[in-house]
Structure formats: C-alpha cells, structure tokens
Amino acid sequence: MSGKEALLEVDGLKKHFKVNQGWIASLMESFGSGEPDYVHAVDGVSFELREGETLGLAGESGCGKTTTGMSLVKLHEPTAGDIIYDDQRLSEATDAEIKKFRQNAQMIFQDPFESLNPRMTVYDTVAEPLRIHDIPNETARVQRALEFAELLPAEHYFDQYPHELSGGQRQRVAIARALVLDPDFIVADEPVSMLDVSLRAGVLSLLDRMTDEFGLSVVYISHDLSLLRHMCDRLAIMYMGKIVEKGPTDQIIENPQHPYTQALINAVPVPDPGVGRDRVELQGEVGDVIDIPTGCRFKNRCSEYIGDVCDQVVPPLEQKTEFEQDVACHLYESAAGYDPYEEMSGSPSAAETGDGAESTPADD
Amino acid sequence: MSQLEVEDLEVYYETEEGPAQAVDGVSFELEEGENLGIVGESGCGKTTLAKAIIGILPDAGYINNGSINFKGDDLTEMSGPERRRLKWEEISMIAQSAMNSLDPVYTIREQIVEAIETHRPGTGRVESDEIVTEMFELVGLDPERADDYPHQFSGGMRQRAMIAMALALEPSLMLADEPTTALDVIMQDQILKRMGSIQEEINSSMLVITHDVSVVAETCDRVIVMYAGKIAEEGPVEEIFNRPYHPYTIGLKRAFPNIRKSSQDLLSIAGYPPELVDPPQGCRFAARCPMATDKCREEEPEAHYENGLRSYCHYADEIDTELRPYADDSDTWSQTAAATDGGVEE
Ligand SMILES: Nc1ncnc2c1ncn2[C@@H]1O[C@H](COP(=O)(O)OP(=O)(O)OP(=O)(O)O)[C@@H](O)[C@H]1O
Ligand SMILES: Nc1ncnc2c1ncn2[C@@H]1O[C@H](COP(=O)(O)OP(=O)(O)O)[C@@H](O)[C@H]1O
Ligand code: SF4
Ligand code: SF4
Ligand SMILES: [Mg+2]
Ligand SMILES: [Mg+2]
Numbered sequence: 001m002s003g004k005e006a007l008l009e010v011d012g013l014k015k016h017f018k019v020n021q022g023w024i025a026s027l028m029e030s031f032g033s034g035e036p037d038y039v040h041a042v043d044g045v046s047f048e049l050r051e052g053e054t055l056g057l058a059g060e061s062g063c064g065k066t067t068t069g070m071s072l073v074k075l076h077e078p079t080a081g082d083i084i085y086d087d088q089r090l091s092e093a094t095d096a097e098i099k100k101f102r103q104n105a106q107m108i109f110q111d112p113f114e115s116l117n118p119r120m121t122v123y124d125t126v127a128e129p130l131r132i133h134d135i136p137n138e139t140a141r142v143q144r145a146l147e148f149a150e151l152l153p154a155e156h157y158f159d160q161y162p163h164e165l166s167g168g169q170r171q172r173v174a175i176a177r178a179l180v181l182d183p184d185f186i187v188a189d190e191p192v193s194m195l196d197v198s199l200r201a202g203v204l205s206l207l208d209r210m211t212d213e214f215g216l217s218v219v220y221i222s223h224d225l226s227l228l229r230h231m232c233d234r235l236a237i238m239y240m241g242k243i244v245e246k247g248p249t250d251q252i253i254e255n256p257q258h259p260y261t262q263a264l265i266n267a268v269p270v271p272d273p274g275v276g277r278d279r280v281e282l283q284g285e286v287g288d289v290i291d292i293p294t295g296c297r298f299k300n301r302c303s304e305y306i307g308d309v310c311d312q313v314v315p316p317l318e319q320k321t322e323f324e325q326d327v328a329c330h331l332y333e334s335a336a337g338y339d340p341y342e343e344m345s346g347s348p349s350a351a352e353t354g355d356g357a358e359s360t361p362a363d364d
Numbered sequence: 365m366s367q368l369e370v371e372d373l374e375v376y377y378e379t380e381e382g383p384a385q386a387v388d389g390v391s392f393e394l395e396e397g398e399n400l401g402i403v404g405e406s407g408c409g410k411t412t413l414a415k416a417i418i419g420i421l422p423d424a425g426y427i428n429n430g431s432i433n434f435k436g437d438d439l440t441e442m443s444g445p446e447r448r449r450l451k452w453e454e455i456s457m458i459a460q461s462a463m464n465s466l467d468p469v470y471t472i473r474e475q476i477v478e479a480i481e482t483h484r485p486g487t488g489r490v491e492s493d494e495i496v497t498e499m500f501e502l503v504g505l506d507p508e509r510a511d512d513y514p515h516q517f518s519g520g521m522r523q524r525a526m527i528a529m530a531l532a533l534e535p536s537l538m539l540a541d542e543p544t545t546a547l548d549v550i551m552q553d554q555i556l557k558r559m560g561s562i563q564e565e566i567n568s569s570m571l572v573i574t575h576d577v578s579v580v581a582e583t584c585d586r587v588i589v590m591y592a593g594k595i596a597e598e599g600p601v602e603e604i605f606n607r608p609y610h611p612y613t614i615g616l617k618r619a620f621p622n623i624r625k626s627s628q629d630l631l632s633i634a635g636y637p638p639e640l641v642d643p644p645q646g647c648r649f650a651a652r653c654p655m656a657t658d659k660c661r662e663e664e665p666e667a668h669y670e671n672g673l674r675s676y677c678h679y680a681d682e683i684d685t686e687l688r689p690y691a692d693d694s695d696t697w698s699q700t701a702a703a704t705d706g707g708v709e710e
Contacts, residue, residue, distance in 0.1 A: 060548050060549075060550050060551075061519070061520075061547075061548040061551070166636070196405050196406040196575060197405055197575055197616065197619050197620070197633075200619065201619045201630045201631060201632030201633070202632045202634070204630060204632075205630070205632060223548040223549055224549070225549065225623055226578075226620070226621040226622060226623040227621050229621065229623055230621035230630060253623060263550070264549065264550065265623070266553075267549040267550050267552070267553035268549055268578075268623045269549075269552070269553075269556075269576075269578035269579055269581065269582045270578055270581065270582070270622060270623060270624055271577045271578035271581050271605070271617060271620050271622055272578075272581060272605055272622065272624070273581045273582070273601045273602050273605050273606075282550050282553070282554075
C-alpha cells in the first residue's frame with residue numbers, strides 16, 4: 001500500500017470546543033472576569049490518507065476520533081490547521097471548491113438508528129445528496145447504490161422507512177447514501193459497533209468491497225483494535241487529541257512502540273482461551289483535555305516515564321531510528337536528529353532543578 | 365448438589381401472534397464459585413434467562429415450564445416476598461446498560477445505602493457507609509467520590525458504581541448481562557479484572573452474558589452457546605473454543621476478528637434467527653447451517669456428549685471426524701449465504 005499517492009493531507013489540525021457556556025459563564029465573560037475553558041478535542045493532528053487505503057483511527061473513548069473524522073468531512077470548521085485535498089488548501093478554497101470537496105467526502109455514523117431521518121423513505125434518503133448536488137439520473141444512481149449495498153432487489157426497499165428495517169439493513173442504507181455521490185473517501189465512525197454479530201461480518205465485508213472495487217479511501221474509526229487489524233492498511237493511535245503512533249497495521253499491532261499503544265493492545269481480549277496475555281492494567285482514565293499537562297500527555301499513566309524530559313518537552317510524532325512506524329515518545333532516538341534534551345537546557349529552571357541522572361541526554 | 369440447577373426451563377412472552385418461546389427447554393448447572401458464560405446473537409434469549417433466574421420478568425413474560433433450583437429451593441415455586449429477599453442478598457444482577465440505570469437525582473452513596481437498608485433492615489448508617497467505602501475500593505473508585513451524582517461520573521465509573529452496588533450484599537450468585545459491551549477496551553479490561561478479583565474475594569459464582577466470545581474466553585470456566593431459545597452447545601471453555609462440534613459455535617467463533625491473527629477471513633453467518641412464536645421443527649439452526657440435511661429440518665437433534673461437551677447437532681460425530689475443516693472454512697459459509705440469498709427479512 002505504501003508508495004500510493006496521498007489523496008488528502010491533514011496538516012496540524014486542531015479543533016477546540018468552548019465549554020462552560022451556561023449563562024453564568026457567559027455573564028462572567030461579558031464582565032471580563034473568567035476565561036472560557038476549551039476542550040482540546042483535537043490538538044495538532046497531521047497525517048495523510050492515501051488513494052485506496054484504509055486508515056484506522058484508534059484510542060480510548062474521548063480521545064478525539066470522532067471530532068477528527070467530522071473535521072475531515074467538514075462537519076466541523078477547524079480551530080487551526082488545514083486539510084489539503086487535490087493540491088488545494090481548504091482554508092483558501094472558494095465556495096464552489098468546498099462544495100466539490102463535500103461531494104467527495106462522506107461519513108457513516110455509529111448509530112444507524114439515529115443517523116437516518118425516520119420520516120424519509122429509503123429512496124429519498126439515498127437520493128437527497130444527489131438533489132443537493134444537482135446530479136442527474138437520480139433513479140439509476142439510487143438503484144445502483146442500493147444494489148452495491150446488497151439491498152436486493154433495490155426497488156423492494158424504495159418505499160420502506162427506517163423503522164421497517166433491521167439494524168444491518170439501516171447501516172447498509174447509510175452506506176448507500178454515502179456512496180451515491182461516488183466520493184473519493186469515506187469516514188466510517190464505529191460503523192458496526194451497534195450491530196449484532198450476525199450482521200456485523202456482512203457490513204464489514206461490504207466496507208471491504210468499497211475499497212477493493214471502487215478504490216475508495218476510508219478512514220475507519222473504532223476502539224476495537226481486533227477489527228481495525230482486520231480492516232486497515234495503516235493505523236494511527238490517538239491519545240488526548242494527538243496521534244502518538246502511526247504506521248503499517250501489522251507493525252503497530254505486532255510491534256507497538258509507544259507505551260500507550262502497548263497498553264491499548266494489551267487490553268484487547270482474545271477469543272482463544274489457550275492464548276494468555278500479559279495483563280498489565282492501564283490505570284486510571286484519560287486525563288482532562290481542558291487543562292493540558294506540560295510535556296507528554298501520557299506521563300501520568302506511563303509505565304516507562306523517564307523523568308523531566310517527559311514532564312517538560314512535548315514529544316513530537318516523528319520517524320525514529322529503530323523501526324518503521326512514527327512514534328511520539330522520548331524513549332526512542334529521532335531519525336532526524338531531534339534532541340528533546342536540548343529544549344530542556346534551553347529552559348534554565350529545567351536544567352538546574354532537574355535531577356542530573358535523568359536529565360542528561362540518553363545515548364543508547 | 366450444584367448451587368444453581370436449571371431444568372427444562374421454558375420462558376415465554378405473551379404476544380399478539382401467540383406465545384414467543386424466548387427460552388425453550390434449557391437445562392444447565394452452575395457450581396459454587398464457577399463462572400459460566402452465555403453467548404449468542406441478539407434475541408436468542410440470554411437476558412430473558414437471567415431475568416427469569418433473578419425473578420424480574422416483565423409482565424408479558426412467564427415461566428411456562430421447568431424449574432430453577434437455587435441452593436436446593438425451587439425459585440419458580442417461591443412466594444413473592446421470599447424471592448425478593450433472595451434478590452440482591454443471594455442473587456444480584458448487573459443489568460445490560462446498567463450504567464444508565466442509576467437514578468440521576470440521588471448520589472451514588474444514597475442509592476447503595478438504600479439498597480443495603482432495604483435488604484438488611486437494622487443495618488446502621490455507619491456500617492452502611494463502611495460497606496460503601498469497601499465496595500468502592502474493590503471496584504477501583506475513590507470512596508471520596510461516593511457523594512457525587514451519577515452525571516458527575518464517566519460511563520466507565522458509572523458501570524463500576526453499578527457493580528459496587530450489585531456486590532454490596534455479597535451475593536453468592538452474580539448475573540452480569542453485557543457488563544462491558546458499551547465500554548472501550550481499556551475500561552472493559554479494568555472492569556473484567558476487577559470483577560474477577562472481587563469474585564474470588566467474596567467467593568461468588570457468576571453468569572456472564574455477552575455476545576462477545578473473547579470476553580467469555582477470558583473470564584469463564586464453562587460456556588453455553590444459545591441459539592433461538594435453546595442450548596446449541598455447552599462445555600468447558602477450552603473445548604468450546606478448540607474443538608466445538610456444533611456448526612453454530614464454529615461460525616460464531618469465526619465471526620469475530622482476532623487481534624492475534626492478521627489475515628484470517630471473517631465469516632458471516634447469513635440470515636437471521638427464526639421466529640420464536642412459531643419456531644421451525646427440527647434443528648433451529650437448519651435454515652442457516654451449511655451442513656443442514658432433510659433430517660435436520662425434520663428431527664430435533666438430541667444431545668451428543670463427548671469431551672465434556674454437550675452438543676445438539678445430528679452430525680457432531682462427523683464434524684469431529686471429517687467435516688471440521690469444511691465447517692471452519694469461510695467459503696463454506698459464503699456459499700450458504702448465496703444459496704439463502706442473504707437478504708432474509710427479520
Ligand atoms: N417484553 C417482551 N415482550 C415480548 N417479547 C420479548 C420481550 N422481551 C424480549 N422479548 C423477545 O424474547 C426474545 C429474547 O429476548 P432477550 O432480550 O432475552 O434476548 P437477548 O439474547 O438478551 O438479546 P439482546 O442481546 O438483544 O439483549 C426476543 O425474540 C425478544 O424479541
Ligand atoms: N460539540 C462539542 N462540544 C464540547 N465538547 C465536545 C464536543 N464534541 C466533542 N467534545 C469533546 O471532545 C473530546 C473528544 O470527543 P470525540 O471526538 O467525540 O471522541 P471519541 O470519538 O474518541 O469518543 C471529548 O472530551 C468530548 O467530550
Ligand atoms: S514521552 Fe515519556 S511519559 Fe511519554 S510515553 Fe514516552 S516515556 Fe512515557
Ligand atoms: S443438526 Fe443439522 S442443521 Fe442443526 S447444526 Fe447440526 S448439521 Fe446444522
Ligand atoms: Mg466517537
Ligand atoms: Mg440482552
């Protein structure tokens with residue numbers, strides 16, 4: 001899969017949400033007292049989505065996966081950063097170009113019960129995007145999309161309403177709706193987590209066919225790593241709004257390097273009682289994304305914490321010398337020669353108060 | 365004598381079309397301190413079975429036949445007050461989506477204390493508070509946060525609070541219905557481990573109900589695979605996973621991706637479970653089974669006992685000797701899918 005061209009580039013994407021927007025908070029703000037708080041849902045994320053690839057986005061609940069996905073399809077305006085599509089920075093794009101982008105970027109949501117309008121028939125649900133984008137040959141396109149989604153015979157479903165369908169069929173309608181505009185890429189947010197086993201495998205193989213037959217690129221969001229391993233070419237692991245590890249799926253699953261990725265993979269139960277796993281438990285919960293800690297965001301839960309450098313310097317996501325994937329952790333040597341300890345000595349208090357043994361550069 | 369002996373249990377729901385046979389002739393035993401898993405697709409009767417045991421069936425539900433012996437007493441013949449005493453004190457339940465079932469207007473402490481005092485009248489406030497502290501520590505929650513309201517807890521914390529509540533009276537049997545389904549992997553891992561260690565501490569047995577076969581693989585000693593209200597197969601967890609005899613078990617196990625295996629094809633069991641109002645005769649799995657024959661469609665399979673497994677399939681022997689590779693091949697199942705057209709209606 002490597003070597004394929006990038007379809008989309010995400011560059012330093014941030015999405016912050018203002019919180020405490022109750023009337024007291026806004027009153028205080030209007031009197032100039034009290035700063036609004038921000039949830040740093042996505043806080044500087046960069047990656048590329050290649051043509052025809054499936055990229056998995058994983059991490060604990062609340063780490064920013066959905067917000068990233070929604071920003072990718074322009075359901076959120078980024079607070080900072082940009083998306084580059086077709087050599088075009090979206091921040092500089094014209095309305096017409098944005099409209100074209102929206103046509104090519106589609107999203108499938110977790111809950112097919114909520115994402116479909118209960119008062120719209122299957123036909124209208126799938127046809128609506130065509131109407132919005134003034135695309136001709138409506139009936140033929142709707143028919144083809146339903147057929148691809150294996151709702152057969154398609155006409156049989158035209159006049160049905162969501163409540164008349166099973167969960168799996170509803171998710172297929174959502175997939176047909178996403179595909180009807182013939183998009184370049186799709187963001188699929190936990191598309192099968194609400195579905196029962198019997199329906200799950202069928203929808204998964206349908207998503208597989210989208211990439212195989214249409215060359216579609218897919219961003220697949222889930223906290224289910226077993227599933228991501230099955231579906232994705234590459235993975236990006238998120239923690240508190242940032243990517244901590246990114247690379248080929250097999251590399252990351254079999255040889256995870258970031259302490260968080262290691263803990264995450266360790267937590268996955270295995271459907272095989274013969275296989276024991278090393279059950280080191282990751283304590284606690286994701287920290288507060290309102291008050292961002294200094295240095296590494298994972299430091300409070302990290303079993304490998306190596307002292308002041310973790311506490312003070314934000315580890316950049318970068319290529320390391322020893323393995324293929326990119327990792328944001330000070331344990332490993334930067335391939336580009338970046339030295340986080342230099343930044344520490346740059347701050348005098350750090351160099352002097354840090355305990356010597358740990359703040360000298362590691363040279364392994 | 366086992367702690368729990370369920371015999372030939374039939375639980376039906378009154379519907380407009382007639383009784384729906386949600387649990388239909390289920391028999392099993394549970395030893396003290398044992399963990400028994402129940403797996404199967406949505407609608408196969410798992411929750412109904414648990415509700416019948418603890419005695420909280422909805423109005424439409426009733427026990428049509430069979431018995432539930434708990435420590436020697438038949439629960440189905442007990443009076444209301446007797447059953448209510450057993451509930452929570454002896455048998456407790458962590459319900460599906462338990463984390464949403466806390467009352468938003470009371471603090472967590474108030475709710476646990478209320479449960480303790482209802483069941484053990486005379487327990488003083490000091491003692492109740494001690495129990496709350498102890499249970500919070502057991503499930504890994506900070507006891508100082510017991511005075512929070514439910515909305516101040518994250519989903520995972522609420523789920524643990526519910527477990528604390530279910531444990532407060534140290535029941536000898538816990539029924540856990542999808543205890544971790546709504547949670548992410550880290551939280552799931554924390555909670556499953558906590559439940560395991562707590563259980564050892566108070567020496568209770570547990571019925572773990574889930575659709576996730578990996579959860580069962582990691583937490584249970586024995587497993588029951590249910591299909592359309594009946595037991596398809598039952599036995600020790602290693603045997604069920606390594607050498608099952610029932611095609612449904614084989615299919616279900618292969619429908620889950622395994623993080624340890626990169627390129628294994630996922631298998632999809634085409635179609636849906638049958639109607640429970642007027643279930644088909646013969647084997648209930650026949651319409652979706654790649655190995656089904658006319659015999660399967662006519663005669664209900666008897667139990668086949670081997671290697672500690674109890675398997676309800678006419679061809680259990682053949683699966684063991686020659687059909688296993690065929691049953692374990694995802695192509696076998698996709699051909700069945702093509703033949704049945706996949707798009708079967710609910
Ligand atoms: N209150 C009710 N009235 C009528 N039918 C019911 C009722 N509750 C459950 N049923 C039916 O009984 C059968 C078994 O339901 P049950 O909820 O026990 O299954 P389950 O295996 O727990 O499924 P899930 O995994 O979806 O919770 C289903 O066919 C269901 O539709
Ligand atoms: N509209 C919003 N307003 C305020 N906070 C939000 C909003 N959407 C998401 N968040 C917060 O952003 C963080 C990341 O959320 P989300 O992207 O939904 O994570 P995930 O999908 O990984 O669960 C969470 O702390 C969440 O509460
Ligand atoms: S940078 Fe330090 S605290 Fe962060 S993951 Fe690496 S070792 Fe742990
Ligand atoms: S009895 Fe027949 S239909 Fe039923 S599981 Fe066995 S082979 Fe399949
Ligand atoms: Mg989400
Ligand atoms: Mg249930």
